[in-house]
Amino acid sequence: MAKAQAPDIFSGNAMxxxxxxxxxxxxxxxxxxxxxxxxxxxxxxxxxxxxxxxNEIVLxxxxxxxIDSVRQILSEDSACIDVRKxxxxxxxxxxxxxKGYFGLPNGLMSFxxxxxxxxxxxxxxxxxxxxxxxxxxxxxxxxxxxxxxLELPFRYHPCMKGFxxxxxxxxxxxxxxxxxxxxxxxxxxxxxxxx
Amino acid sequence: MAESNSSYTGTYRNVSKAKSNGKDxxxxxxxxxxxxxxxxxxxxxxxxxxxxxxxxxxKQGFDVYGFTDPLLALEHFRANCDSCNIVISDLRMPAMxxxxxxxxxxxxxxxxxxxxxxxxxxxxxxxxARLFKQTKINGFxxxxxxxxxxxxxxxxxxxx
Numbered sequence: 044m045a046k047a048q049a050p051d052i053f054s055g056n057a058m059x060x061x062x063x064x065x066x067x068x069x070x071x072x073x074x075x076x077x078x079x080x081x082x083x084x085x086x087x088x089x090x091x092x093x094x095x096x097x098n099e100i101v102l103x104x105x106x107x108x109x110i111d112s113v114r115q116i117l118s119e120d121s122a123c124i125d126v127r128k129x130x131x132x133x134x135x136x137x138x139x140x141x142k143g144y145f146g147l148p149n150g151l152m153s154f155x156x157x158x159x160x161x162x163x164x165x166x167x168x169x170x171x172x173x174x175x176x177x178x179x180x181x182x183x184x185x186x187x188x189x190x191x192x193l194e195l196p197f198r199y200h201p202c203m204k205g206f207x208x209x210x211x212x213x214x215x216x217x218x219x220x221x222x223x224x225x226x227x228x229x230x231x232x233x234x235x236x237x238x
Numbered sequence: 239m240a241e242s243n244s245s246y247t248g249t250y251r252n253v254s255k256a257k258s259n260g261k262d263x264x265x266x267x268x269x270x271x272x273x274x275x276x277x278x279x280x281x282x283x284x285x286x287x288x289x290x291x292x293x294x295x296x297k298q299g300f301d302v303y304g305f306t307d308p309l310l311a312l313e314h315f316r317a318n319c320d321s322c323n324i325v326i327s328d329l330r331m332p333a334m335x336x337x338x339x340x341x342x343x344x345x346x347x348x349x350x351x352x353x354x355x356x357x358x359x360x361x362x363x364x365x366x367a368r369l370f371k372q373t374k375i376n377g378f379x380x381x382x383x384x385x386x387x388x389x390x391x392x393x394x395x396x397x398x
Contacts, residue, residue, distance in 0.1 A: 079285075080283065080284060080285075081285070106330060107283060107284075107330050107331070107332065108284070109357045109358065112357075139358070141358075141363075177330065177332065180332070180335075181330060181335050182364065210332035210333075211332075212307070212332035212333035213332045213333065216309075216333050217333065
């Protein structure tokens with residue numbers, strides 16, 4: 044259930060937000076707003092690099108860029124991640140958001156539970172999920188978005204962190220005020236990634 | 239790089255301005271004498287792709303308006319639809335997806351040729367399948383696309 048108390052809103056640049064996500068406790072459930080793809084890429088590059096170094100499993104669900112684009116960004120200088128190796132050892136999973144939210148055989152929730160189990164058995168610290176919520180706006184599933192979000196717990200299991208990522212143009216222009224308030228109230232913290 | 243500040247990514251030559259300027263007007267007339275002059279609008283939320291496409295088409299002699307924000311692009315089109323021959327839009331964009339955008343373009347001026355462009359496979363995409371028929375999208379371009387192929391596709395649609 045959503046907490047009545049409004050969460051903190053923290054604004055910062057790509058490094059600030061990546062740091063904030065990295066320092067979050069297991070079980071954290073944050074809402075991240077980004078204003079442009081370039082800064083978002085910078086932010087997730089920093090975060091994923093740090094999370095992988097911390098022996099975490101990272102699941103990324105991009106929407107406004109292809110999974111190959113994400114692979115390329117993560118391979119480049121700022122992150123310099125060996126993406127092929129990380130994907131092979133299943134510490135990094137990149138799934139297109141449309142498939143992730145609407146096309147997995149048993150659904151995303153079931154998939155993330157399996158991932159959490161795998162993390163436990165393989166000695167990983169935790170599973171981070173970075174999901175762009177864009178598919179809900181694209182696929183005429185906007186009404187399902189609120190239901191989906193409210194079904195997620197206010198806090199996840201301690202071995203999981205969930206970051207619901209919204210492009211500001213989707214969040215700001217496509218959602219009515221009451222839905223925005225509901226979503227904000229259902230997350231522990233709102234992080235505003237400044238352009 | 240602030241995308242939000244760069245929603246309109248510029249044009250090579252403003253048509254109305256060119257008509258009132260002797261030098262540019264000659265260039266423009268030369269173009270229209272030999273072949274139909276093409277004014278295109280390119281909309282892609284990725285500013286790099288938008289700029290790259292715009293500059294490549296400009297090299298081919300097109301006048302190109304580039305936007306990263308479909309809402310601003312639509313506003314521009316409403317004010318300038320008579321001078322625009324063809325609109326090329328990315329599919330996945332925040333605020334308004336490419337199909338919704340092109341539906342709106344067709345509402346403003348049904349005779350405008352519209353092309354959808356995407357790096358994603360569209361087979362099996364329910365949103366695309368649902369809207370493609372009713373939208374009367376004139377063509378689809380799979381990214382990555384060579385500029386030669388893009389130019390040829392645009393020219394072939396303008397001739398039709």
